[in-house]
Amino acid sequence: MKVSIRVFGNLVTILGRKQVIELNEGGTVGALSNRLAESAGLRRQGYLGNYKVGGDDLAILVNGRNIHLLDGVETVLKDGDEVVILPPTAGG
């Protein structure tokens, strides 16, 4: 199944801005972030850059809903889902 990713803020340089990822059916947010980390050559388990996946400081939204309101990193993704990864960012 295909899931589209949008990344904002200071994770863009590490993960790129937009991409479509192929995942196995039943793949979770956790699996997705592992795949992203792998492709980006990141080594720290369960982290994207300095942010813990599923932690308080990184907002991960599936179709506009924060994963904390779903099943956290265990949230199951479907074909066509849109995932937004949003580090704490700013206005100026």
Place this chain on the structure above:
Amino acid sequence: MPRGYAGKFLEVDLTKEKIQDITFGDSVLEAYFGGRGLAAKILWDRIDEKWPKVDPLGPDNVFLALTGPMTAVYPGARICCSGKSPLSNGTVGSTASTEFASELKMAGYDGVIVTGKANTPVYILVTDEGGEIRSASHIWGSLGEDTIRVLNREVTEELTKRKPNIGLWREPGIIYIGPAGENLVRTAAVMTKICHAAGYGGYGAVMGSKNLKAIVAKGRGKMPEVDAPETVKLLWKEVHRHLIEESDFRRMGTGYAGYMVGADTSSEPIRNWQEEWHDEKRYGGPLFETRYWVKKYWADFNCTTSCMKISCIKSGRWKGDITDMPDYELEAYCGTNLGIFDPDDNIHISAVIDNLGHSGINGPNTMGFAAELYQRGILTKEDLGFELKWGDAEAFEKLAWLIARREKIGDILAEGTFRAALKIGKMKGVDVMPYAVHVKGIEVGAHGTRSDADYTHDISYAASVQGGDHTSVAVDGYTEMSSAVFTDSAVICNFCFFWVPRSLVFDFAKAVTGFPITMERWRREHGPRIVTLQKALLLMGGPDVRWRPMEDDDNPPRFYEPLASGPHKGKTTDRDLVEKKKSTYFETLGWDERGVPTKETLQKLGLGDLEPMMRTFRR
């Protein structure tokens, strides 16, 4: 009395010339905290179902300048100004960095609440002895810098006379308005420290409508006690360490962004948002840093990040102008949005805007709007009294004065972009609303949504209860509750918050107040309570305009036009995504499909008394 609070608020009735100390119950403070949240609660309690009828520029509006329990204890002291907004007819929590906040707390006050209207221009003085109303006739009409100079000297001399044995009185904290606020320019800011502003919401005009030129605070007492002093000390050191080690803003503030937001994320307003990309390499931090900054790493009270810089023009046409860096927003709005790409000109316009007490974002948004109308031949030299070409700093300076004084077309432009568009449309017989870049009356901050490369996108403004306010955008109805909604109510600076692990900040909040605060509770309960209350007040709106649920929860028309240039040329905001995510957003907050809070949600959040009014909005 919960800790962190000084314990009382100063209530000033300018009509009756009555001053008294008031307090709020512990449960109210726990539920609404301070700043933005508490202001919305106070406004609803006082104005109640008369809300739609209250003129924000009339004597029945309330002006509030509130701190929060974390102000001046946590790094980055700020004051939060609020009231019924003359722009959105809802409320905004509009903050500015200033010692006024810490002086207020040391004088024993958590905030100042002003009602009514004075007969003649006045200012309010707050000291350990309480509050007093003093004449401001001698400074009515004064520009920002002159206002500070006079009040500083006057208050320091007065206090020295009263207490000669104290020794040298250091300067008081001052919030004030310029000519723009005095003349009820709807977008006018509440100013402080020459170049800081509580810009969004138009609260400078609310002060002006009360003949209130300034509020001055000087406190010699101790800061309020905290619940767990040893913990606070430890946590403060941790927060401090994170900011020193990780903050991106220490070197250049946001001043590097004048170039980057244009070139990289293609989301910078250029000529009234007709474009959002540029590649003007000299227009960014390094040039400002080397040529203009005279004071670096200068901060406000208890601030670690120290992003503030002072720009001073030392030679040339505009020699002597002083403003802040400018920060990114004013590099964009007092610069690229007006077609200005010259740092000298940008600093000059920024200094003019500061001195007149215009909001640096909202004011030049209207100025850019006027310039586009001039470009299209809709506004003429006759309307303005001069030509208004893009990039002409002298013309834009004239325009800033025209609006501040409400002269010629300035009188209409002073109504803010949205209302000016309505009036000019009628006047000229042509629909100019497509050129108005606002959301619910509040002009949009300098981060566009079309490139999808900046942090703002689809529903960031469209679903926000504070319209175009870029500091408090809608994310998912959950995350933002523990960022902007929290910092505006705790009243601390975002730039002392962004690099600090959230858990640390919320532990700090608990250690100060003793309230059982967690980030989760703010995300599910406190934040939604405040935002739902703001949404209700926004829906009630009035008296001149009321936003239509769904239809007006939208981006400005310009944000659906394809980008004209740059690497993201052709892109635009995705309308389908906006509609879809809006529905999800409303659902997450427990509002109905049109964004009206449901009866269950109101009950759950302790806002049941809003039900009779909200019922009238449901289908």
